[in-house]
Every structure is written in structure tokens, then in C-alpha cells.
Amino acid sequence: MASLEHAGTALFLKRWLRRPFAMGAVVPSGPLLARAMAETTQRCLEGRLGHVIELGAGTGEVTKALLAAGIPTQRLALIERDPVLAGFLRQNFRGPHIIEGDAAHLPGLMVANGIERIAAVVSSLPLLSLPGDVVNEIVSAVFEALPAGAAMIQFTYGTKPPVPKTLRDRLALKATHGKRIWRNVPPAVVWTFRKPAAT
Numbered sequence: 001m002a003s004l005e006h007a008g009t010a011l012f013l014k015r016w017l018r019r020p021f022a023m024g025a026v027v028p029s030g031p032l033l034a035r036a037m038a039e040t041t042q043r044c045l046e047g048r049l050g051h052v053i054e055l056g057a058g059t060g061e062v063t064k065a066l067l068a069a070g071i072p073t074q075r076l077a078l079i080e081r082d083p084v085l086a087g088f089l090r091q092n093f094r095g096p097h098i099i100e101g102d103a104a105h106l107p108g109l110m111v112a113n114g115i116e117r118i119a120a121v122v123s124s125l126p127l128l129s130l131p132g133d134v135v136n137e138i139v140s141a142v143f144e145a146l147p148a149g150a151a152m153i154q155f156t157y158g159t160k161p162p163v164p165k166t167l168r169d170r171l172a173l174k175a176t177h178g179k180r181i182w183r184n185v186p187p188a189v190v191w192t193f194r195k196p197a198a199t
């Protein structure tokens with residue numbers, strides 16, 4: 001396991017050198033942050049049926065935590081745009097559906113991969129380092145695919161919500177957040193975004 005983690009961290013750094021803005025962080029998420037993402041995801045499921053979609057799975061740190069938190073492997077689908085990282089995920093995770101693709105095309109990727117229903121989206125995409133139009137496309141695609149009331153869980157290192165206010169207003173999203181995880185490097189906060197179900 002230690003050598004797998006080492007291989008993952010080395011590969012992550014190599015891919016960061018190639019595309020720093022698409023990777024966001026220099027190293028994978030730490031275990032406390034990954035656990036907080038997974039526990040928040042579990043809490044948000046509230047008995048919903050369907051897949052848990054992980055966006056930007058990288059070398060699988062959050063994936064491991066989602067599995068450890070009890071998300072069944074056959075309910076998990078990982079979307080990773082970088083072909084080398086998607087290959088790494090395929091080699092190291094047996095069971096989750098691993099999709100090489102762009103999160104901005106989520107509804108089309110679901111159709112192409114036979115995924116009918118989503119229970120939650122958990123994202124470690126580096127929204128703060130991506131251009132505004134790309135963030136618009138990705139978050140709009142997520143809420144086109146998610147049923148009303150279901151959550152998108154997203155961490156950030158920043159002080160503001162990782163989905164900008166104009167976009168939250170346009171999509172009528174409600175945002176909530178957990179405590180800052182000071183022992184992650186850098187310290188991070190897990191946010192939850194939902195489009196409330198119609199009453």
C-alpha cells in the first residue's frame with residue numbers, strides 16, 4: 001500500500017507539471033480531507049438510488065475513502081479526463097466504473113456508459129484554478145444530471161464557496177459547508193451544493 005501511495009503521488013506530481021491548472025494541487029488530497037469528502041457524501045445520500053459519481057478522481061485518494069466509507073464499488077463511477085490517470089485508476093481499482101472523459105459532458109457520459117440515475121456527485125476538480133466559462137459548463141452539466149434535492153460535494157482551499165455566486169443564483173443552488181480541515185495541506189473546506197426539490 002505504501003509503494004502504491006508513493007507511485008500515486010509521484011504520478012500526480014508528473015501530471016501536475018504537465019497541466020498545473022487542470023490538476024490544481026501539487027499532491028493528492030490528504031486522508032483527513034478524503035475522509036471528510038466521503039463522510040459528507042454518505043450523509044447526503046439519504047437513501048437515494050443510483051450512482052455516486054466522482055469527478056476528477058486523479059490517483060484515487062477520495063475513491064479509496066468513498067469505498068472505505070461503505071459506498072458499494074458497483075455504485076461508484078469515476079470520471080477522469082487525463083488518460084494517464086484514468087489508466088492508473090483502471091490498474092488500481094477493480095469494480096468502480098472508470099470513465100475517461102470531461103466532467104463538462106456529464107449527461108452524455110452517463111448515457112454512453114449506461115448510467116441512468118445519479119445519487120450524488122463528489123468533485124475534487126480544481127474549480128478555483130479553472131477559467132470561469134469552464135466552471136460554468138461543468139457545474140451546469142452536474143446539475144443537469146443530478147435530480148433535484150441531490151448534492152454535489154466539492155472541496156476548496158479558498159475562503160469563498162468554490163461555485164461563484166452568479167452561477168449559484170442562476171442555478172438556484174443552496175450552499176452549505178463543513179469545518180475547515182486544518183491538518184490537510186493546504187487546509188481545505190468541504191462544501192455541499194443542492195438544487196432544492198420543488199415543494
Ligand SMILES: C[S@@+](CC[C@H](N)C(=O)[O-])C[C@H]1O[C@@H](n2cnc3c(N)ncnc32)[C@H](O)[C@@H]1O
Nearest residue numbers: 022023024028029056057058081082102103124
Ligand atoms: C486536484 S486533482 C484531485 C485528484 C484526487 N481526486 C485527489 O483528491 O487527490 C483534480 C483532478 O481533476 C482532473 N480534471 C481536471 N479537469 C477535469 C475535467 N474537466 N473533467 C474530468 N477530470 C478533470 C485532473 O486531471 C485531476 O486528476
